Amino acid sequence: MSVLGGARFAVLLMFVWAVLASVGTVLPQGRPPEEYHHLLGRWAHLVVFLGLDDLYTSPGFLGVLAFLCLNLAISSVRRVRRLRREDRGLKVAMSGEDLEGIARTLKLPEGLREASSRVEAALRRLGLSVRRAEADGAVSYYAERGRWRLWGSTWAHLGLLLVFVGALAGNWHGWSYGGYLKLLEGTTQQVTRGRPGTSTGLSLKLHRFVVLGDETGRPLDFSSDLELLDSEGNTLRRQTIRVNSPLEYGATTFYQAGYGLAGFRIQRTDAQGHVRIWRVETDAQGHVEPWSAVLPPQGSSSAFGVQDLIPQARLEGDLVYPVSTLPLAPAVAVFENPDFHRGSQEFHPLGWLVPGRELKASDGSVLSFAGMSVYAGIQYRHDPGYPLVVAGFLLATLGLGMAFYIAHRRIRVVLTESPEGTLCLVAGVPGPPGRDPGDLPSRLLKRLGQDGEPTGEDRHAPA
Template structure:
């Protein structure tokens, strides 16, 4: 018996992953507008334009520098807050609307998928599928044929649902259902990331700071400001910095010990860039280094030795006036005018290399008539490790060592787990949305005088997407190898 070719009565392209019809029509319902794809596209474009503006306009500079760089445009930029764009209300406002859009669209999508799940019709008649399906006649009776069809569907890795209406048996089989949830996961993951970032920047929950620690010393870890202890302190056992002669840092690491309020060891670890010390939500990073100070040994004409200690300021520079070594008796006064952490000495010429505290050079000045009230300091020369300077008062100056600080940044960020979870969820969601194919097939079995008539129809995904070759593969499995032409018709889909 040839199957009756009747017009389809139901829409098999009732895809869960297809957009709702309402999205393709303009609507002024705030719920639809704020959570709509059109609004999302507008927000993405605006946010991208604003972000690109921030890479062109100078950011975070003092107003006078903005005026110098932008001339007459500076007024407009400062008025609109574009000189600190990434924290401006406009930029954050677009981000807030983007989050709102993500949240509303996710809720709408979850509700739609659940509604479609509830209303999914498994049972169909042969008449429903006629005209949009491919048919073949199976020689078995209905119950045997249904067993074979079910087995074939399962062998294709499909999740099978079955229903019976009168004499017809219907199957709805699918695989890759995860795809439906892909974009929802991606959106919810992004929301988690933003939530984690918000928690991480909320003062009161998060704090951070920067420690400059010398070897063998301990510093208190505060909540970013002095007088607000966290009960933690950090001790630097050893700091190692390795660089090459060109000034390129090859490695720098700190052997640190984290102590609690009673001085008990909580953790000890060698930290370097990319290898921070993590203690709960607080993380300690190797962030920098520099010269904290140096020592110069002065041996006067009588053989008396004095140690001259010079400390650097917060920028690692030497203040010439606070570093003066006052004379004893009628000797010279000495001062330091310049400090280069890594330098190469050629004769009396110094070539700066880098800020790596590896081969310092100190410009020493001498004032032989300081005790007579003279303020005239004359350059004595560059002092480097292994080099001596002979002063006019008969004393000898020698570089006697330096102290290097390790710059350790710390941050307490309780939002970190949320951000990482968000990244994982969003990445999985994108993988599901773009790399998993949601394949569905409907089969209706109906008794026939030659056995059982089997109607097979693939269900397409989003509009324009290929429904895949599941119907072909199913028919191939149901057709004996010796009878490849068993398929009866190829009705147009």
């Protein structure tokens, strides 16, 4: 137990974990084995065998993390026990001999009772919490401030443990779930969990989706006006969400993840002026499966097919470039088959169709864009570990603040009767080795010093 919870073991684990984590930043992760063979040759087998191709979920990496958690838990329990033991076993009562030679000495003119009242008041005025004991005619004080410091590292360790437990709860199969919804304005979709999706009793309605860009077309903000409904259609919450500002309902959070082209309409106007609208839907990835959309001919006219789609594109001459700037302007590669009605399967490229551009087919018809629909991409995640993680972060932050920014200062005072009045012995108690015990003795003497001069050495008293 002492090894598993020891600081040396912790340092070793941190070192191993850091080295492993660094490997994952250099070696590509989650790629197919062929890619590692191409990249590393015969070493690829070893990489895959050791799980370095998916390092962050490999048993070795998670094993080190598990040991680190164990170390945190054991060291925290041991530290709590030690602090409580020290606190219970603290000896307040001391004799003048205990501090002789290590304390500064002050002669106070008043009697022991009056002197002890004055010393206690002075200690309290220094902001110290004071413990008092009387034994063998001597009055002893143990006074301190910043005791919270001692609990700082324990709080920080427990906070980290809480974060790990919360993260585990948030990733535990069956407890957490998530998904991605592509919502069109005015539509409602069920929030489901697992595959096939079972209903969670929640559904989401998109009222309005807005994308704003700057003058160069770069997206600056996109937001969705969402309404969360229960299984009976009652409104649970309504909120406009955007990146960094999700909708939170219990342990379920809905994020503005993106947007894209849900589908488009192409208008075909034949030589006689008859208009026909052709609707094409995109797939889950926002693409159009080649040849999944074919506009069959009417009579002996041509058939048309879509072979490719670039959701955001810029047309220069006959060349199309994908862009990431607004406005959303798709480019669709349209193909024509004039002999479809004769059973031909051969489609010839007709050109890129973009908003504002017309394509003329060989049968005399004209194709043009007749509109498109944009979806708001809403990611949702049910994470029961979220409150634990946040609590862990808070605890760790508080603990670190206590451990590193609070000074723990201690002082011992022993008062004994003397022929001239009261003899006052004052000594600071050092913290961990090398840490300054502070200037409490000097400050106390300064407060009391109007009635006497310090005569001893300012050294340290036992804790």
